[in-house]
Amino acid sequence: MYEKKNYVKKILAIAIPIMLSSLISELQMMIDRIFIGKISLDSMSAVGNASTPMWTTMNVIFSFTTGATIVVSQAYGADKIDEAKKTLASLFKYNNVIAFLMFLFWLLCPQFAFRLMKVDESIMKMAVDYAKFYSPIFILCGIGASVSCMLQVCQKTKIMVWYGVTRSLANVALDYVLIFGHFGLPAMGVKGAALATTIAEFIGDMVVLFYVLLSDSLKLKPSFAQILRSKIIPYLRILRFGVPAAAEEFAWNLGNLYLIVMMNRISVEAAGIHSIVFGVELIAVAIVCAIGNATLTLSGYETGRDNINGVWDVVIGSVMLSGVLAAFNLLLFVLFPGTILGLFTKDEAVIALAPLYLVIVGIDLFPKSGNIIIGSGIKGYGEPSWMLKTQLFGTVFVITASSVMVLLLHMGIVEIFIMVVVDETLRLILNYWKLCRIRRRKGEG
Secondary structure, eight states, rough: OOOHHHHHHHHHHHHHHOOOHHHHHHHHHHHHHHHHHHHOOHHHHHHHHHHHHHHHHHHHHHHHHOOOHHHHHHHTTTTTTHHHHHHHHHHHHHHHHHHHHHHHHHHHHHHHHHHHHTTOOOHHHHHHHHHHHHTHHHHEEEHHHHHHHHHHTTTTTTTTHHHHHHHHHHHHHHHHHHHHTOOOOOOOOOHHHHHHHHHHHHHHHHHHHHHHHHHHHOOTOOOHHHHHHHHHHHHHHHHHHHHHHHHHHHHHHHHHHHHHHHHHHHHHHHHHHHHHHHHHHHHHHHHHHHHHHHHHHHHHHHHHTTHHHHHHHHHHHHHHHHHHHHHHHHHHHSSSSSHHHHHHHOOOHHHHTTTHHHHHHHHHHHHHHHHHHHHHHHTTTTHHHHHHHHHHHHHHHHHHHHHIIISSSOOOHHHHHHHHHHHHHHHHHHHHHHHHHHOOOOOOO
16 A cells, blocks of 8 residues: 555656646647637637647657657666667657658648548638648657656656746737737737747747756756767667557547548537537546656656566556546536536537536546556556557547448437547456556566
């Protein structure tokens, strides 16, 4: 029992700063949606259609960084400091190459992705404008993900709170000025929302970069010369773990993108409702992901020390924390559904169905958080390919089921939401079974 309590403290020490930063950022994104919702539901739909595929590609970089977190934390747990530094140096260098290529794609040809998604022509121009003004964020995405990995493994994540505060305050202020046009500036609408987020992201990243450059407490920080001289071989080892994680993330996002396509087939309004409701859920998901990041880091560290029971204790502690969060989130959704959705839309028909929409996604958070935490434990053991397999199963299930439900049975948005809960629950059962099996196998070994 003492060990479990000790791990909960370690989890919280890493997760709380990330959690606060994520919560602040998600609240800022919620304010974004509130501002955009004041323009029109079509604007909300355009932003949902544009931001989802952009996050899909951005998450590839963060998923590669998941591979780095596994490799670096295991090396750190085994006290192989030089190996950990070389891995981080390679990550800093080659992540940026990939990030720059993504920036060019979203700047020059976002229409290609949106036409594949069957984005309605009535909102196509707004979606393209958002993508082009948002694309410069990719320039710093590579280095930002690399810094995040280093801070997590070194257990120095407090600076992320200042990142979140700085970025979010800047974003809200710039939203007010650029979306609606104040202080003599023109009202830019959706373009203003994207530009405000881009500028704020650069400001927040500068805060973190200054901390990293000036700090003497980051034991694993590679020098600038080490980064320039770094070879691709450590990065290829990262990809061995990172590619399955990236493919898993891509598969999840592919399923989510397909859901948006199906929502577009129902109506533009349905796509807007999907963007609002799952945008609300993202606040709680961001907190669970912070716990998941801590779980991954500590699981990898304990695996490096050959402490198999320690990995299990980390996962159990994280599951308890995320379960409490999911219960609190559901309670809020049950007590204040109309108030929550009323922040984003004035559509009385949407608000009238608010209890049903929010209760479904509130229930969804239980299996979803379980998959995030248990998946982090499986990856920390050094077996990320399993999570890819279960996610591929989930993506095929979502695409097949939603196609049948919308195209053949002509069902609506509520049935689609319920199907998402079923998908998460099935994968949770599979992932828990795998975690137990790994523990037994490694314990016997």
